[in-house]
Amino acid sequence: MVQSINLKALSTLASVVRRPYLAAPHVFVPTVSEVSYEALRDHCGIKAVIFDKDNTLTAPYENELHPRARLGLQSALDTFGRSNVAILSNSAGTADDPGFEDGKKIEEALGIAVIKHTEKKPGGLDEVMQHFPNVKEPSELCMVGDRLLTDVVFGNLHGMLTVHILPLCTGEENKNDNTVAKVVRTAENKIMYADWWGGRAIRGKTLPHKVWKGEDECPLVIGGEAEPLLGDLEDKE
Secondary structure, X not given: OOOOOOHHHHHHHHHHHHOHHHHOOOEEEOOHHHEOHHHHHHHOOOOEEXXXXXXXXXXXXXXXXXXXXXXXXXXXXXXXXXXXXXXXXOOOOOOOOHHHHHHHHHHHHHOOEEOOOOOOOOOOHHHHHHHOOOOOXXXXXXXXXXXXXXXXXXXXXXXXXXXXEOXXXXXXXXXXXXXXXXXXXXXXXXXXXXXXXXXXHHHHOXXXXXXXXXXXXXXXXXOOOOOOOHHHHOOOO
């Protein structure tokens, strides 16, 4: 599937330039399998989890669940139930997916819903809220993905709890990834996580979540807080 230009991301870029902390996640973990979904439910007021797809649950443009994401997805399903876990992708379920053909294949392969939406992330809130009738406000949602400028900004714009992960795939395994996405992802990760005053200042202004008061008070990272290593965040050929 060929992705069209993400006009919503481009239009939101000015807001992120003015307020770069919109791209600062609440939590960073290597994969979706290092998140405590029970803590999200029991201590953070979260009622549903939204996953990005490519490089979050699967290799880019593949439908098979990646081995390193298997434990995390199953934990989310066990904790929240199948009706409260879904995918919000910038390819499947959008206008780039005529007839929802890719969405149907993904739903069959992964066993969870793909949310149809007209605007790409960081747009799509209306469709997300309609998908989860038990969710009364966006702060009851957790957004999990590998992209700061789409997944994390989308969640932060609306008051969700945001979890940023490493891209699942590198090298040959990542050969199908969108070239522009790879370049932009590497740049945004360097700005956010490199050891420089700007990155530290941005992370220091991470927007508060309505319920979650921080990793010290309510740990969400299995095995302790994960510190991102810049080398691991770079897309390797």
